[in-house]
Amino acid sequence: MDRTPGGRRLAAESRSLADGEPIELVSRSCEVDDVSFAAVVDAADESRILWATPEGLEIAGRGVAAGFSAAGPDRYDAIRRQADRVFDRLEHGGPTVARPRAFGGFSFHDGSDADPPWTGFDPASFVVPQVFVTRDETDGIWLTAVADDREAVDARLERWRDRLTDGPTMCASGSAPGVESTERSTSPERWAEQISRALDRIDDGRLTKVVLAQALSVDLTVPVDVPATLERLRRQYPSCYRFLVGHGVGGTFFGAPPEQLVSKRGERVGTEALAGSAPRGRTPEADEEYAERMLADEKLRREHELVVDAIREQLGPLASELTVSDRTLRKLATIQHLRTPISATLETDRHVLELVEALHPTPAVGGVPPESAWETIHETETFDRGWYAAPVGWFDGSGDGEFAVALRSAITAGESATLFAGNGIVADSDPDDEWEEVQLKFRPILDELRER
């Protein structure tokens, strides 16, 4: 595989970023009326990204004005160095909300091989799109184009403005592709064995917690319309992130994660511990009972506190002040979780990628201690996590940015999709309960693939 930073596929327009030269790009924005975000990301054979937050920021982008990719333990720094060479010289004509940002993410493990279904998904890869639309609650809707020079950027902006304003404004929510058949990576019997082996390690003191996951391969009747599926997910899971990453080759990775890894704006940092799960009840009384039981459950409390402690340990040394708020409930349509919001003020300025590196993987998706958890995951799981449960999001030229944990996610190409879901295992975990919780975590995506 081509491991050169900014290798062929992700070269900045036509140049490679490997030669050390700064890259000069120009961006221009114009305000537009309501336009279809789906129309920007409707071509699976081109690079495309979509990012939406629970607070209402939504960005859809296409093409590659600059691309960065990296592998290995140095991947966070390597991405940042490549991006600095672009952002340091970028001239942006437009409001801050519509500024160019680099969108992408990381694989769960730094040595991920990008084998199918993960073809094209390097251990770290980001793009600054050639064209993107940005919407947020206060600033309206903006179209931005990025190119090598002013003439090219003006032409691109005009072309896309015509194209989007002539098209439909609504995001089509489409219909589900329909599921022909499913195949599990892990049978219930195999799962019970895996849990029992993890519990042995916990018993003999090598491990305190590990998150074990499963994959579900789905044969579809027709290919997934990913933007339309995300639109349906928005309605079902309005408090979740939504993302789509496609490189024009291989599959499209998408999901509706409930969990923020980190957000950084200036010196302010936000993150959260989200761990501990229970079903939603069919009646308000049943739902309340599940919630009460979860809040009172000693095992879940320990499992959750491990995540809080790890975040405190990772972020503490970088912060002048750190606030751990009270534990609350996070209720989603099909599942509920324990959640602890955490915020911090940085002691000195940091790039958001430094915070991503410090936090990933939190024990909400990895385990404690991290090395032993990683070894257990590696020896136990029979599939490649790829970008599942890893950081996905954006950063900008001043080092601000926001990342979600890529959960409740799937990678799809043609008439197949692979879904991923996992659960935290600690002392006293019961294989049947853990199995049920994993199945609940497949539901957000699986429900949207099935015809109702």
Ligand SMILES: C=C(O[C@@H]1C=C(C(=O)O)C=C[C@H]1O)C(=O)O
């Ligand atoms: C691992 C997943 O979810 C994570 C694990 C949780 C748990 O163990 O209870 C809860 C929320 C997430 O942090 C997943 O959705 O696949």
